[in-house]
Amino acid sequence: MKITASTIVKSSLILLLFFAMAAGACKKIKDPTEGAKLIVDYNLIKTSWSLKFIDAATGEIINNSEVEIRVNGQYKDDVCDITGVLHTDYIYHSKEGFFGCAVYNVKPDPDNPVIFDLSFSCQGYIPTSVPVVATREDHFIMEIPLVNYNNLPNGVVMQLATAQTNNGILTENLQVTTAAIPTTGKTASLTIPAGTVLKTGDGSMANGSVEATLILFSNMDDESLQAIPGGLIASVEGATDPKMFFSAGFVIIEMTDGSGNKIVTLEGGEATLEVGVADQTYNPDEGRPALGGDEVSLWSYYAPNGERKYEDRTVTVNTKNGLMISLNLNQLAWLGFDWAWNSMCWDGAPLIFNSQDYGCDCIYLEAIVREELSGNNNILFTLPVYACLGEEYPITFMPASLPVSIEFEAPCSPTHTAQQTYYFNDLCSQEIIYIELISGQNLSNVILDVSGYCPEEPDIIIRPTVGAWFRNINDWCWRWTFMTNGYANICDVQIGETYVVGIYYDGEWEETEVYVTQEVYYYHQIELTYDICNNLNY
Amino acid sequence: MKKILIISCILLTGMLPAHSQDDYYGGSSGDYPIVGIGVAVNTFGPGLEVDVAINPSFNIRLSGNYFQYVYTGNISRWKVYGNYTATFGNIGLTADWNFGRIIHLSGGVVYNMTQQIIDGSPQNNYSFGLVQVTPEQIGNVEITITPNKIGPYLGLGLGLPLDRNHLASFFFDVGAVYHGKPKVELEANGMLHPTASSGQAKIMKENLEKITFYPLIAMRLVFRII
Numbered sequence: 001m002k003i004t005a006s007t008i009v010k011s012s013l014i015l016l017l018f019f020a021m022a023a024g025a026c027k028k029i030k031d032p033t034e035g036a037k038l039i040v041d042y043n044l045i046k047t048s049w050s051l052k053f054i055d056a057a058t059g060e061i062i063n064n065s066e067v068e069i070r071v072n073g074q075y076k077d078d079v080c081d082i083t084g085v086l087h088t089d090y091i092y093h094s095k096e097g098f099f100g101c102a103v104y105n106v107k108p109d110p111d112n113p114v115i116f117d118l119s120f121s122c123q124g125y126i127p128t129s130v131p132v133v134a135t136r137e138d139h140f141i142m143e144i145p146l147v148n149y150n151n152l153p154n155g156v157v158m159q160l161a162t163a164q165t166n167n168g169i170l171t172e173n174l175q176v177t178t179a180a181i182p183t184t185g186k187t188a189s190l191t192i193p194a195g196t197v198l199k200t201g202d203g204s205m206a207n208g209s210v211e212a213t214l215i216l217f218s219n220m221d222d223e224s225l226q227a228i229p230g231g232l233i234a235s236v237e238g239a240t241d242p243k244m245f246f247s248a249g250f251v252i253i254e255m256t257d258g259s260g261n262k263i264v265t266l267e268g269g270e271a272t273l274e275v276g277v278a279d280q281t282y283n284p285d286e287g288r289p290a291l292g293g294d295e296v297s298l299w300s301y302y303a304p305n306g307e308r309k310y311e312d313r314t315v316t317v318n319t320k321n322g323l324m325i326s327l328n329l330n331q332l333a334w335l336g337f338d339w340a341w342n343s344m345c346w347d348g349a350p351l352i353f354n355s356q357d358y359g360c361d362c363i364y365l366e367a368i369v370r371e372e373l374s375g376n377n378n379i380l381f382t383l384p385v386y387a388c389l390g391e392e393y394p395i396t397f398m399p400a401s402l403p404v405s406i407e408f409e410a411p412c413s414p415t416h417t418a419q420q421t422y423y424f425n426d427l428c429s430q431e432i433i434y435i436e437l438i439s440g441q442n443l444s445n446v447i448l449d450v451s452g453y454c455p456e457e458p459d460i461i462i463r464p465t466v467g468a469w470f471r472n473i474n475d476w477c478w479r480w481t482f483m484t485n486g487y488a489n490i491c492d493v494q495i496g497e498t499y500v501v502g503i504y505y506d507g508e509w510e511e512t513e514v515y516v517t518q519e520v521y522y523y524h525q526i527e528l529t530y531d532i533c534n535n536l537n538y
Numbered sequence: 539m540k541k542i543l544i545i546s547c548i549l550l551t552g553m554l555p556a557h558s559q560d561d562y563y564g565g566s567s568g569d570y571p572i573v574g575i576g577v578a579v580n581t582f583g584p585g586l587e588v589d590v591a592i593n594p595s596f597n598i599r600l601s602g603n604y605f606q607y608v609y610t611g612n613i614s615r616w617k618v619y620g621n622y623t624a625t626f627g628n629i630g631l632t633a634d635w636n637f638g639r640i641i642h643l644s645g646g647v648v649y650n651m652t653q654q655i656i657d658g659s660p661q662n663n664y665s666f667g668l669v670q671v672t673p674e675q676i677g678n679v680e681i682t683i684t685p686n687k688i689g690p691y692l693g694l695g696l697g698l699p700l701d702r703n704h705l706a707s708f709f710f711d712v713g714a715v716y717h718g719k720p721k722v723e724l725e726a727n728g729m730l731h732p733t734a735s736s737g738q739a740k741i742m743k744e745n746l747e748k749i750t751f752y753p754l755i756a757m758r759l760v761f762r763i764i
Binding site for chain 1: 613615616617618656658666667668669671675676679681683722729730731732733735738741742745746748
């Protein structure tokens, strides 16, 4: 074999090329998933409620006290936190004035509506409750006004009085009379004669000095009507469905002894309660304003379970001071004087919102519903609505055959409806109601991109599908938006302004600030709570 | 890739007449062509080939190999269970230049069937308070890694070339196929659907972009038939 110089050079070049290629082929193989994330769209909750607690007098969010929320009713075992966490004691807590809950394992529909009660208690505020009704899978919003004992809303008056007891026996007459409600001039008065035996809930005798509290809610003031404990649509003991009430007034009677125990029963003497009834009060049973001699039902209300209980029928009396209800009591309770409106429908007329110039797909509105039967234009309830343009928004559990008016407000947004007030003869008719929206100003819309993670599992990302709240940092009115797969449209915002966006989950309030520029996307990461992370083990 | 193809062609064609084939093998041109069929095992899997020796220093080979391996394992960083399907295979058209008695340089074009599919999904029910989630609800993620289909091959081999004096020849080859930056396709469904974003696929592609060559080690046994 002849080995020439040419062969050696060529062989060397070939070997060099070969080794270069071999080196390229033998690179360490990197895990292809390194740096990539497993992204989970946590969208299993199909029916949820976002709640906002506001002060009934100021309208501001109650972010300085925690609200305790107790779930009652037949579906209470299906109610959970929006992340799916179930509290076996049925007690949850708000954070920064917000709360969210959901139902799981049940699918609401008009034939099988999901109904439960949420009872709320908060230090310094009058306890209340709300019945929750769903006839479809959706994400709902609720605004809960709470009455601060030290800052009563318009139409609510309160008076305190003290008296002495000896071995549980009242040693002097106890009389407490509220101030007159400015709009109606009506008062409430409670008299307990000396000699009455006062007992606490467990049957013990009251001791020391007793303090009585009497609070009267007007049936003619918006703030008062919305703040009536349990609301004007409330659950009723023994009834499967909630009822709506035409109010003639509501009183809270409470008495505590020297040890702070609540006094419940009165023995050996009868307390007398006199409640003035506003002259304009409407009696729907008779279809005319209330007159002396009209019967009105007496309902006791127990805030911890959120239920009203039918007690008796009382009769209005004409006095020189106008209409009055007078009754004798041997138990102290929270009492409503109401006519029930028995005709309700699960699914009301569907609303469809349209707009030629509104820049977002959906908008948060507050519908203020007033009855137009009495001529008093009294508020029935405020219904927060998240309306998506062109889509039907069925309103749930509405009074049938009751003329109403609705005003829609878009809080902190220049967007408004074409008409200021819409009138409807029957919200239970299935006729579609079209509402035209007008964007008042050309504002911007941005998208917030939110993802959650657990510190121990940084490669797994949870993208929430949940309701979110936002407001201008200099403003107090919160608007609602719905976050899908971690994306939330923040609509009607101004370039150059900072907005606060927050979500409630698992007892936590996660908040971020967004300074709006020309950018469309804003990113925010949430470190998830231990509860959630602890459950992320497939 | 074009550059490498051009270099391969130059090497294959430009070096062929560098020496007389009779120098090494002692055969005459009249004995050629010689046709052989063979079996091979290489890093693409087992396969078959047809060899045609045009002359003592030049051989053309058409080969095909295929192998599929399915195995399971955890994608630990994602806490999901993975079904891995690794497919290896090629159809190659290669030319061998015998420039020493038993050494040859090989170059050619390969149709690459190699593909790696990782199908990740949770195996167990997942419970979170009231929420019970099945693996079907969670969904799965499928990562498909595919190199370029057509790529050049260059390698060195040892073995006596086909001739009239031997019935069979055994070869050992070492080389590499250039397949370029692998493509990554990402699909996901159920609750995992956001995983399949273009951003995620880009990250995975970047993780693999340095792997542009596939090493080829082959053992071949070729029988002369004509």
